[in-house]
Amino acid sequence: MIYVSRYANPELRKGLYTPVRISIGTPKWPLGYILAGEIKELMPFGLKDIGDIEEFKQRYFNRLDRYGVDLIQNRLDCFTQYGRDVVLLCYEDIRKGPADWCHRTMFAEWWKLRTGELIGELKDESKFKKAQPKESNWVELPLF
Numbered sequence: 001m002i003y004v005s006r007y008a009n010p011e012l013r014k015g016l017y018t019p020v021r022i023s024i025g026t027p028k029w030p031l032g033y034i035l036a037g038e039i040k041e042l043m044p045f046g047l048k049d050i051g052d053i054e055e056f057k058q059r060y061f062n063r064l065d066r067y068g069v070d071l072i073q074n075r076l077d078c079f080t081q082y083g084r085d086v087v088l089l090c091y092e093d094i095r096k097g098p099a100d101w102c103h104r105t106m107f108a109e110w111w112k113l114r115t116g117e118l119i120g121e122l123k124d125e126s127k128f129k130k131a132q133p134k135e136s137n138w139v140e141l142p143l144f
Contacts (some may be wrong), residue, residue: 005122
């Protein structure tokens with residue numbers, strides 16, 4: 001089975017999965033598990049700064065279509081041979097809501113549309129931490 005998730009998902013530390021990077025960068029913090037490799041064809045090179053979700057999705061889908069299902073399946077097969085479920089990883093915690101969309105969920109959608117196969121989000125039972133606004137240390141001083 002194939003899943004998508006975020007690097008910080010503690011479920012990955014159980015050692016039951018084959019974690020595969022599909023983000024442009026590699027995490028700089030200790031993961032608690034070893035990445036089995038990467039699939040460059042799924043990385044959003046050149047698309048990262050597109051803020052409009054629909055434009056991003058269209059351009060990402062077009063790129064995936066150029067690679068095609070067969071090539072991507074071949075890349076996935078390199079990791080499924082290890083006998084464990086494969087988890088495609090990037091950074092975003094999509095539990096925050098629709099404003100925090102991610103290319104990994106778009107890949108899963110594209111894959112379902114092209115193959116009929118579902119790629120779900122790996123369970124993540126960690127506590128959801130809502131971002132708290134930071135208090136400013138700035139003090140406004142009088143000019144005169």
